[in-house]
Amino acid sequence: MTTPLQVTARLRTPVTEHDHVRGPVDAPVTIVEYGDFQCPFCGTAHRNLQEVQRQRSDTVRLVYRHFPIANIHPYAERAAEAAEAAGRRGRFWEMHDWLYEHQDQLDPVHLTLGIEQLGLPVDEVDAEIGRHAGGDRIRQDFVGAIRSGVDASPTLFVNGDRHDGDVDPGTLLTVVDDATG
Numbered sequence: 001m002t003t004p005l006q007v008t009a010r011l012r013t014p015v016t017e018h019d020h021v022r023g024p025v026d027a028p029v030t031i032v033e034y035g036d037f038q039c040p041f042c043g044t045a046h047r048n049l050q051e052v053q054r055q056r057s058d059t060v061r062l063v064y065r066h067f068p069i070a071n072i073h074p075y076a077e078r079a080a081e082a083a084e085a086a087g088r089r090g091r092f093w094e095m096h097d098w099l100y101e102h103q104d105q106l107d108p109v110h111l112t113l114g115i116e117q118l119g120l121p122v123d124e125v126d127a128e129i130g131r132h133a134g135g136d137r138i139r140q141d142f143v144g145a146i147r148s149g150v151d152a153s154p155t156l157f158v159n160g161d162r163h164d165g166d167v168d169p170g171t172l173l174t175v176v177d178d179a180t181g
Contacts, residue, residue, distance in 0.1 A: 009162035013144035015063050020092045023053060023061035029159060029179045032063040034145045036153040037099040038073030038106055045154040046100040051169045056176050065141040067153045075106035082111055084134025085125040094118055
């Protein structure tokens with residue numbers, strides 16, 4: 001009798017101080033999300049991950065990396081650029097949350113309004129988006145995703161292992177609790 005070989009996909013790009021991190025640095029559980037701001041499934045994962053972080057605030061550290069699927073989501077790269085521009089001003093997570101809360105408004109006009117709502121310098125951020133100032137970072141995240149076997153968004157890694165299960169809060173909380181032993 002033979003059994004199929006099961007290989008767990010692993011995160012190939014380790015988390016560093018250059019990543020966008022939310023939560024305690026020394027948290028026992030690190031969730032790395034490869035996401036696309038225009039992806040509706042990523043929007044659902046965003047809300048669920050917020051709940052997980054709320055319930056396990058001392059246990060979970062969330063890392064966000066870009067995986068814009070531009071051929072399906074035409075505004076995803078521009079949204080990622082806006083997040084990076086905000087990040088250069090110490091406001092990545094505020095922009096990240098705004099983008100997911102306004103997924104149906106990521107066209108350039110609405111994105112500019114969002115930048116303004118967050119109190120960011122609109123002309124500067126628009127110029128950075130226009131010249132793709134965050135392009136290298138976004139490409140690095142994308143390449144790291146491909147190396148780690150990411151083929152869809154969202155893709156989550158929990159303590160380095162790919163999570164291929166549901167992303168509902170109950171499932172994610174169970175995965176987090178199992179990872180803490």
